[in-house]
Ligand SMILES: NC(=O)C1=CN([C@@H]2O[C@H](COP(=O)(O)OP(=O)(O)OC[C@H]3O[C@@H](n4cnc5c(N)ncnc54)[C@H](O)[C@@H]3O)[C@@H](O)[C@H]2O)C=CC1
């Protein structure tokens with residue numbers, strides 16, 4: 001999915017929040033799927049959605065967000081484990097094809113570390129004269145069901161980029177969008193690989209907590225302890241914290 005925001009490109013809930021918080025910015029979502037386009041055009045989603053062709057042809061974006069799906073590979077090396085980057089690579093080829101001026105390409109999809117390098121390789125291999133690229137990593141931390149709340153009151157926004165004059169300028173450009181509603185102190189800037197890895201590390205640590213409390217719930221059953229009492233007692237330790245300590249196969 002691409003979204004052009006006064007010359008930027010974004011994903012669903014994120015771009016809705018940007019459209020709301022940044023009235024001077026024009027937000028346009030682009031998706032390969034006609035069905036998705038129709039959904040964005042439906043009454044449920046409050047943003048205007050022109051067709052993919054028009055947007056691609058008129059692509060004057062300065063910032064382009066790649067927020068495409070990164071499913072688990074279903075064949076080849078890493079089958080059943082690794083992320084399939086074919087949609088990310090397809091999006092990069094599309095950008096290389098349409099770019100007429102310098103672009104900041106923002107990697108919003110959840111990707112393996114150094115995916116930004118693959119994006120840059122694709123863009124560089126198809127680079128036109130007078131067009132240069134900066135790649136930023138800006139992982140999404142929202143959870144489904146609380147997307148808007150997570151976006152509006154994000155604990156932090158993470159932006160990773162190249163440590164160069166151009167890289168830092170690109171980071172600043174993206175910071176200026178988020179600063180419409182996120183306090184600057186909550187916008188973290190890092191190098192590209194730290195940002196990519198932090199997203200995977202956050203997901204892994206959240207999963208570990210659920211996994212640990214679920215294991216403890218088996219111990220509770222065997223011993224007569226009550227897992228919610230244990231979770232509360234453990235979570236009140238400020239070093240541990242109370243979130244993500246609900247044992248279950250998935251709570252509502
Ligand atoms: N959904 C969530 O709660 C979160 C998702 N993420 C990550 O964000 C990324 C996107 O996730 P979702 O939005 O849930 O996936 P999704 O599968 O719902 O949407 C991806 C969209 O990208 C479109 N697309 C694929 N290639 C394209 C191209 N070249 N040009 C234009 N559109 C293209 C597809 O048609 C699809 O509609 C994934 O990497 C996911 O891991 C990260 C955090 C939270």
Ligand SMILES: O=C(O)[C@H]1O[C@H](OP(=O)(O)OP(=O)(O)OC[C@H]2O[C@@H](n3ccc(=O)[nH]c3=O)[C@H](O)[C@@H]2O)[C@H](O)[C@@H](O)[C@@H]1O
Nearest residue numbers: 140141142143144203210244245246247248249250251252
């Ligand atoms: O990278 C992603 O895709 C997202 O993955 C998770 O989000 P998500 O999987 O949508 O939803 P969660 O709220 O994390 O819940 C995951 C599952 O764990 C369960 N859960 C959660 C918390 C808990 O204490 N116990 C528990 O069983 C939930 O019921 C749910 O079934 C992370 O929370 C997001 O920050 C991240 O952006």
